[in-house]
Amino acid sequence: MLCIGLDVDLDKIPKHLLVLDDPIFEFNKAIIDATQAYCIAYKPNIAFYEAYGVKGWKALKRTIDYINDEYPDQFTIADAKRGDIGNTSAMYAKAFFEDLNFDSITVAPYMGKDSVEPFLEFEDKHTILLGLTSNSGAEDFQFLKSDSDFLFEKVLRTSQTWKNSRQLMYVVGATKADYLKTVRKLLPDSFLLIPGVGAQGGSLEEVCKFGLTGDYGLLINSSRGIIYASHQEDFAEKAGQKALDLQSAMSKYIN
Numbered sequence: 287m288l289c290i291g292l293d294v295d296l297d298k299i300p301k302h303l304l305v306l307d308d309p310i311f312e313f314n315k316a317i318i319d320a321t322q323a324y325c326i327a328y329k330p331n332i333a334f335y336e337a338y339g340v341k342g343w344k345a346l347k348r349t350i351d352y353i354n355d356e357y358p359d360q361f362t363i364a365d366a367k368r369g370d371i372g373n374t375s376a377m378y379a380k381a382f383f384e385d386l387n388f389d390s391i392t393v394a395p396y397m398g399k400d401s402v403e404p405f406l407e408f409e410d411k412h413t414i415l416l417g418l419t420s421n422s423g424a425e426d427f428q429f430l431k432s433d434s435d436f437l438f439e440k441v442l443r444t445s446q447t448w449k450n451s452r453q454l455m456y457v458v459g460a461t462k463a464d465y466l467k468t469v470r471k472l473l474p475d476s477f478l479l480i481p482g483v484g485a486q487g488g489s490l491e492e493v494c495k496f497g498l499t500g501d502y503g504l505l506i507n508s509s510r511g512i513i514y515a516s517h518q519e520d521f522a523e524k525a526g527q528k529a530l531d532l533q534s535a536m537s538k539y540i541n
């Protein structure tokens with residue numbers, strides 16, 4: 287169930303990599319090689335690449351190509367949180383699904399059906415809708431009541447009526463594990479992407495207790511907790527160890 291977040295910050299990676307031509311890619315490559323045996327997905331958060339301009343975008347492209355070429359069974363998630371009027375969303379979908387060849391993308395549901403459908407038109411790809419996010423600001427809007435539903439419940443319920451909704455997955459933060467029972471009532475079979483264990487303090491035990499289905503149905507993400515396990519030359523080895531530890535902890539909840 288482990289998904290590893292590739293959120294590369296040049297201020298946090300080991301200093302010896304900074305002299306290389308493409309330190310972001312070299313860091314990712316070493317992390318991927320050391321962790322791929324323990325995870326089923328990689329999630330680069332696009333902000334961490336956009337922040338470095340052309341250099342960052344090139345490193346993102348090299349990273350996704352590397353995963354697709356070397357480890358084609360790994361599921362890839364562009365954590366881009368896009369969504370706009372239809373023709374603009376269609377361009378986002380083209381960028382992430384066709385040009386970069388990600389398997390999936392995170393999308394914000396705020397602009398509604400026509401902003402999400404262009405992503406769903408790619409029938410061999412997945413759209414991961416922000417359901418209930420892990421941050422404290424989730425309280426501002428996602429828990430507002432609409433009829434008897436919280437707004438986030440309305441998003442889950444309504445999105446299931448959209449064309450090609452079988453391709454939808456949902457983000458539910460590990461810090462909101464209390465609500466996973468409610469989420470599972472609405473979405474008994476959907477895959478959930480769960481960020482927020484580790485650095486944000488979400489409980490793996492609660493996530494597994496309330497979120498697991500017969501097919502497991504969870505992708506549990508950790509970014510900083512794995513990729514910055516060490517800031518020294520042994521960073522990849524230490525990341526591999528952290529990934530193994532988390533995978534072993536998860537396996538205790540699987541029959």
Ligand SMILES: O=c1ccn([C@@H]2O[C@H](COP(=O)(O)O)[C@@H](O)[C@H]2O)c(=O)[nH]1
Binds near residue numbers: 419459481
């Ligand atoms: O609700 C959300 C949605 C996305 N994220 C993203 O997941 C990772 C979490 O990183 P950690 O270092 O493991 O905390 C990061 O890319 C977030 O932007 C989220 O945390 N919560």
